[in-house]
Amino acid sequence: MESPIQRYLEELLNEVSGNVMGTPYSIHPPGGAPDPQDFGICLATVDGHVYSVGASDKAFSIQSISKPFSYGLALADHGIDAVDEKVDVEPSGDPFNEISLAPETGRPANAMINAGALAVVSMIKGSGGKSAPRRIMDLYSKCAGRRLSGSKAVFDVEMRDSDRNHSLAYLLSSFGIIDDNPTRALENYLRQCSAQVTCRDLAMMAATLANGGTNPSTGETALEIEQVERVLSVMMTSGMYDDAGSWVSSVGMPAKSGVGGGTLAVLPGQAGLAVFSPPLDAHGSSVRGSETCRRLSTDMEMHFVRAATSGNSTVRPGVGITQLPSRIRRTEEQAEMLEHFNERCQIIEVTGDLAFAGTESLVRAVSDLDDEVALVVIDMQQVNECGSLAVQMLETLEHRLTADNRQLVLIERRGLLDNTQLSAEPGVPIFLSRGGAVEYCENRLLAALGTDIGEPNRVQVPDSPALAPLDEEQRTRLVSYMEPRNHDDGDIIRRVGQRFGGVHFIVSGQVNTIATDPQGDRVRLNTLSAGMTFGELALGSDDRQETTEKAVGAVELLVLTPEAIEALEADDPQLALLLWRALTRDAYLLVDRYLRETAVRLNY
Template identity: 50%
Template sequence: MKSPIQQYLDALHEQLQANTEGTPYQGIPATAVADPQKFGICLATVDGVVYEAGDTDELFSIQSISKPFTYALALEDLGSEAVGQKIDVEPSGDAFNEISLQRGTGRPDNPMINAGAIAAVSLIKSRGPRSRFSRIQDFYSSFAGRDLELSSSVFNGERMTGFRNRALAQLLRSFEIIEDDPDGVVEDYFRQCSIMVNARDLALMAATLANGGVHPREHNQVVEPETVQNVLSVMTTCGMYDDAGSWTTSVGLPAKSGVGGGIIAVLPGQLGIAIYSPPLDAHGSSVRGVETCTRLARDMGLHFMRSGRPGRSSIRSHYTLRDSFSGVRRTTESVEVLEAHADKCVILELGGDLLFAETETVVRTITDEQEDMELLILDLRKVDDFGPVALRMMTQLVSNFEAEGKSICLIDPDGAVTSQLASECSMTIASFPGHPAAMEWAETHILERFAPELVSPQSVDVAATATLEPVSPEDVQKIEELLEDRRYEAGHVIRRIGQPFTGIQFIVSGRVSLTGRATDGSRFRQATLGPGMTFGEIALGASGQQQTTVTALETTKVRVLTHHALEDLEKDHPDTALRLWKAIARDAYTRVEQTMKDNAIRLRG
């Protein structure tokens, strides 16, 4: 099963491929002849997972997307105070190549416009045998996670057409913003713009910024968190030049575009985005790139005003049915079938806010397990915010499950999420308010699929009950002679917590629920019992009192071995009574063991 995120990207790429607006940048020979049909989208999460669609392997020159990274290197070398003396951090409101310096100081407004970027290059110094440019190139490579190469043809084109940038360098030298030979500085600026990347490289570079300066795959600290903070702040206010205000409103992500056709965007703590598409708009940004980011931000809830800060993992617990059966007592044959196929049912307990990063983790976990998984239970009781991206991705997931013949259900106490998903999918989705009922649903599915003959029948003779399995037919006959018939209507409370033992009740038909009481006084559903099950015998313990409240869920017929009849059995047939006690103890220990497993799951979650 393909990831819903991958499906979304594929569909988005197909939709936006039809947009033919814009023209490749004509100022450099290499970009002027770029294929306008090339289009790639790449997302990289902070834990190194990459999703891509289209031409993500296509190499192109990094151009102005280099600017935040050179600025980061300058900050690492000199610190923000020293860099701030040469380059300000204020939005200019001008185009990327505008000749604009601050009055008096001559400082460029910010490091994202060409004047500021050239000034940033001048702050990078050679170290030993490593030249200024080799340090810049190596620095970019550490963000990408591979060695990036310079394109000689792009560089030569930059040199032949870069008159305006040479003029900016000379102007900066006149104000002593550049303190060295401006020709050498601008040549290195041309070189950094000529480094070749693809969309995957840029996505990982952006993800490194999103990850606080740590490469998501190499796990090395490329830059310090303070540097990342400064870089992303300037990208937010200045990265999209004279379109920054509109971008921040509609997309709301720190970003940087380049005339080579690339755009990067960063969602701190969650992911990096990169798009390649050569046709540009009037601001010098990729037309498809801007539209892609706008759609991603809207559909995935990525705007920084909505995305929030990622907390602990959204997956609080991850286990299979083997670790947490429902508590419904079943025959030995049924238990064997459930044990054999229990790992086909996966339970994920989710919590916190399901935003992009959290939802991505959930759907990736599910799709990675899909080969063996046939049933999925999502426990949403600890989810605080089921955001729009969660709704979109889960809708696709449910549809995928339906198409592949798999089943999904939710533990959703108020049913709000279930209602939303059902509306989006136009189908009924199984939903339960608590854990035991969902486990019972899963067990029924497994039995119906692999052993339909073992699915609980409408009625069961006392001789076939699970408790009496170890007891001989002769003993069962003696017990049956002492039983009384009773009938309870739906909703009737048969026994309450604290009542004394009055007998063992064998369910012939119908179903009852067992409700316990937590230490805080709240009640919780402990189990559901059906034909062939018994209740009431727990009160035979030391306390002599009922430990659960038993309520009929539908019309239920039982046969009761009253406490008086049990006394008669012990008196008249002591050996039979002893074997009955052993069977009851065996059944009780089985239930205690399962309860301990369930409690361990809840504590772990």
């Protein structure tokens, strides 16, 4: 199933494409004029998944988006204090190419404006047999997760049109900020700006910053968290130049734009966003890039204030109902059918807060399910907060699943979905516990597989699965030793602590098995139905009942009492032996199933 997030990005691309404002950067190699129609959006998560739409793989020049990454490299080389002596961390409020230098020291206001970027790149030296430009490109490549390279044609044309930047370099040199050849500093700066990237590359570079400096796809560390912390801080206050205040208010993500048409934004700990669209506004930022970021921040709740209110979340997908079954003890035939068609129902457990990252992981987990999965159970019992984005995405998932003749089932006990379309009639089934939800799904699955598989209303003792190893004559003879009993709804048939009261065969109705948990609360262990037995396990517990058995509705039983068992052993020892073998086999199968289920629950 297509992800609702992927569909959202496609719709956003179509809507924002209608914005034809702006003019592409005028400086470019001959024949290399940017196409104003190019438009791509990429969103990369901190676990390495990338959503992309439009011209996401078309190469363009990174331009000023290179600045925060080179700033990180300088911080790694020299440390924060040494870099701070050369470049301040204050927003300038000026355009990117303004001469924003401290009057007495000549120190640039920050590393995101051109003056600051020139100062930063002058601090990056060759090392280990690699030149400064090579080291810079290596860092960009680590962040992108693939080998990047520069364009000589772009470098040449930029070098011919860099008088203002050249003058900035010499001015910085006059203050001692650049202590090397200012022309070399300019050349290295323009080489880094000429790096060729795609929208997908930028999204992964942003995700690397979001992931604390480690590339989510390759696992390679490009920068340490101390450098990333400083880089993102300066990006937040200064990355969008003289539009920074408006950007922080409306988008609320550290970001950087470039005249090549790229825009990069970072949601720390969650995702990296990149947009490519050449037409620029008066600030030198992509018109569509800015609008896309604003829309995503609002629609996907990616503003840092909203993101900061939510803790981490975990999504655990893909557990089938035979691994985490209900407390209904099914017949062998039903159990076999559920085992065989187990993958048609999947349980996804969510813990923590459903903000952007958690919602994206949940949506991806559901979207990646096999088309054969007809019942999707989302267990939200451990979710603390559910934002409007999560509700919207759950509603979209429900519509998509319904359109595909599939069903969404929810487990939620905190009222997080109250007053939403999900809880309104007809809505979706919402259960307070996993047991109830899985029981519902088992019944739905069994019903879909054929009415003959449904819960039997009445099973005569000779047809009981527990007695399957006996032949027909032996089963008929065994019934002659049994006595009938009837119970009304709510009757206690056997109480915990009572001595062995015989083997009870359920002819019709249901019986709940109830026990006491470590906290002293009474809990239902399972529900037994027609064709099943209880009571025999007391023989293995000092002849005392370990649980309470309670009638659910009218219940009809046939009971092989202790006295009848003694008579059977005296009259027909061979039949008695066959009975105990059959009951032992049935108990073994039951205990083995419970042990496997418990192991799954402990690991889940």
